[in-house]
Amino acid sequence: MQHILNRMIVQSMETDRSWFEGDLMERFLRYVRVHTTSDPHSASTPSTERQFDLARMLETELRSLGSTDVTLDEQCRLIARVPATGPGDPIGFMAHVDTAPDFPGEHVNPCVHERYDGGVIELGGGFTLDPAEYPMLSRYTGETVITTDGSTLLGADDKAGIAEIMTAVAYLTAHPQIHHPEIEVIFTSDEETGRGMDGFPVEKLRSGFCFTIDGTDEGAVEAECFTAYKATVSFTGYSIHPGSARGKLANATSMAATYIAMLPRSESPEATDDRYGFYCATEVTGGISKASATIILRDFDHDIVKRRISYLEQLARTIEGSFPGGKVDVNVDRQYLNMADFLAPHPEVLDRVRKAIAATGMEPVIHRIRGGTDGARLCERGIPTPNIFTGGQNLHGRYEWIALPAMVRASKTIVNLVQLFAG
Ligand SMILES: [Zn+2]
Known part of the structure; x- marks a missing residue:
C-alpha cells in the first residue's frame, strides 16, 4: 500500500499554485452566478427545477474532462467516474448544487478583493465585513478574498465544494502520473432542505468511502454528528x-x-x-x-x-x-445517525484525511457537528462519509465570504487524499 505521499508531486503542486488559483477562481465565479436556491415548501425532487441549470453545466464539464459513466438523473443527482490511474478501491467526493433558501440566491454578483488590505470591506448597500467582528478575515491579509455585493448570499455553501472537486479532477486528469483509484464525483440536489438523500440510488456507487466537501474552516474535518x-x-x-x-x-x-x-x-x-x-x-x-x-x-x-x-x-x-x-x-x-459510529471500525480513513491535510500545509482538526450532513445519511447506508472543509465562512447570508488560498488548499487536499487510497 502506498501510504506515503509522493514528495515530488507535493512539490510540483506547489509550483502549480497559480494554476489552481486560476482554475478555482474561474469555476467558482461562474458556479455562484447560477441561481440554485432550493425550496423547503416544494414537494418535488429536486425542490426547484433551477438546480438542473448548474447540474447540466457540471455534467458537460465532467464529460469534457474525460470522466466516464456520467449520469444526471431526474432527481438532479449527478454521478461521474474519474478513471483509475492505479490500483485501489474507488472513493467518492460529494457536494451539493443547491444554496440555502434562507437568503436570496438570485443575481449573485461576487466581489473579488485582490490583495485584501486587512481592513473593513464595503460590500454594498451600506453593509460591511469587519475583521473586528470576523477575525478569521485577518488571516487572509494580502490574499484574494471573495465576498457578496451585500444583496444576496454568496453560495460558497456549497459551490466552493463543487469548484474544489472539479479543479482537483481537472488537475488529476492533466497529471495521469499521479496514482489514484477510481474517483466517483457525486453532486446532489436539495441538501439544504434536508431531502437530498431521500431515495438516493446508493446502489449506483462503487465507493467504499466518500467525503463531502461541505465544511468551513481550513484544516477542519467533521467526523461526528448528532x-x-x-x-x-x-x-x-x-x-x-x-x-x-x-x-x-x-x-x-x-x-x-x-x-x-x-x-x-x-x-x-x-x-x-x-x-x-x-x-x-x-x-x-x-x-x-x-x-x-x-x-x-x-x-x-x-x-x-x-x-x-x-x-x-x-x-x-x-x-x-x-x-x-x-x-x-x-x-x-x-x-x-452519528457518523462516528460508522467511521470507528475504519480508523485508517481519518488517518489518511489527517495526512492529506498536513501534507497540504495545514493543521488537521477533527470536529463534532451539532447537526447532520448528507454524509451521515450515506454512512447509515453503508458508506462511511466524513465532511472536509471548503474554506467558506458566514454561510447562508450576505456576510458570506471565502479566501482563494483556502479553496486552493481544499482542492490540493483532495489531490493528496486520493493518492493515499492508491493500493
Ligand atoms: Zn452545504
Missing part, C-alpha cells in the same frame, strides 16, 4: 360546546401545550452545548378536537436518544391521565 430523530405527537381531544363542557371536554390544544411544557428545559437547545443533546419542539398546530406537535430529538449517544424517545411515550400516558377522554399518539422517525 443522532437525530423526529417525533410527531398527535393529540385527540373530546369536543363539546364549552358552555356545557364541565367534566366532559378534553381540549387537544391544552393537551399539546401541557405536553410541551413538560419537556425538560435543561435538555433544550438553548440550555445545552458540546456533547449534550436535547428535545426541541419545532412546530405546534391545533384546535379543540385535534392538535399536533413536532419534536426533534438530538444527541451524540444513541442510548440517550432512545431514553428521550421513551420519555416522550411515558409523557403521552401522563397527559392522557390528566385529560380524561383525550388520547395521545407518538410516532417517531429516524432522521440520521
Whole structure:
C-alpha cells in the first residue's frame, strides 16, 4: 500500500499554485452566478427545477474532462467516474448544487478583493465585513478574498465544494502520473432542505468511502454528528360546546401545550452545548378536537436518544391521565445517525484525511457537528462519509465570504487524499 505521499508531486503542486488559483477562481465565479436556491415548501425532487441549470453545466464539464459513466438523473443527482490511474478501491467526493433558501440566491454578483488590505470591506448597500467582528478575515491579509455585493448570499455553501472537486479532477486528469483509484464525483440536489438523500440510488456507487466537501474552516474535518430523530405527537381531544363542557371536554390544544411544557428545559437547545443533546419542539398546530406537535430529538449517544424517545411515550400516558377522554399518539422517525459510529471500525480513513491535510500545509482538526450532513445519511447506508472543509465562512447570508488560498488548499487536499487510497 502506498501510504506515503509522493514528495515530488507535493512539490510540483506547489509550483502549480497559480494554476489552481486560476482554475478555482474561474469555476467558482461562474458556479455562484447560477441561481440554485432550493425550496423547503416544494414537494418535488429536486425542490426547484433551477438546480438542473448548474447540474447540466457540471455534467458537460465532467464529460469534457474525460470522466466516464456520467449520469444526471431526474432527481438532479449527478454521478461521474474519474478513471483509475492505479490500483485501489474507488472513493467518492460529494457536494451539493443547491444554496440555502434562507437568503436570496438570485443575481449573485461576487466581489473579488485582490490583495485584501486587512481592513473593513464595503460590500454594498451600506453593509460591511469587519475583521473586528470576523477575525478569521485577518488571516487572509494580502490574499484574494471573495465576498457578496451585500444583496444576496454568496453560495460558497456549497459551490466552493463543487469548484474544489472539479479543479482537483481537472488537475488529476492533466497529471495521469499521479496514482489514484477510481474517483466517483457525486453532486446532489436539495441538501439544504434536508431531502437530498431521500431515495438516493446508493446502489449506483462503487465507493467504499466518500467525503463531502461541505465544511468551513481550513484544516477542519467533521467526523461526528448528532443522532437525530423526529417525533410527531398527535393529540385527540373530546369536543363539546364549552358552555356545557364541565367534566366532559378534553381540549387537544391544552393537551399539546401541557405536553410541551413538560419537556425538560435543561435538555433544550438553548440550555445545552458540546456533547449534550436535547428535545426541541419545532412546530405546534391545533384546535379543540385535534392538535399536533413536532419534536426533534438530538444527541451524540444513541442510548440517550432512545431514553428521550421513551420519555416522550411515558409523557403521552401522563397527559392522557390528566385529560380524561383525550388520547395521545407518538410516532417517531429516524432522521440520521452519528457518523462516528460508522467511521470507528475504519480508523485508517481519518488517518489518511489527517495526512492529506498536513501534507497540504495545514493543521488537521477533527470536529463534532451539532447537526447532520448528507454524509451521515450515506454512512447509515453503508458508506462511511466524513465532511472536509471548503474554506467558506458566514454561510447562508450576505456576510458570506471565502479566501482563494483556502479553496486552493481544499482542492490540493483532495489531490493528496486520493493518492493515499492508491493500493
Ligand atoms: Zn452545504
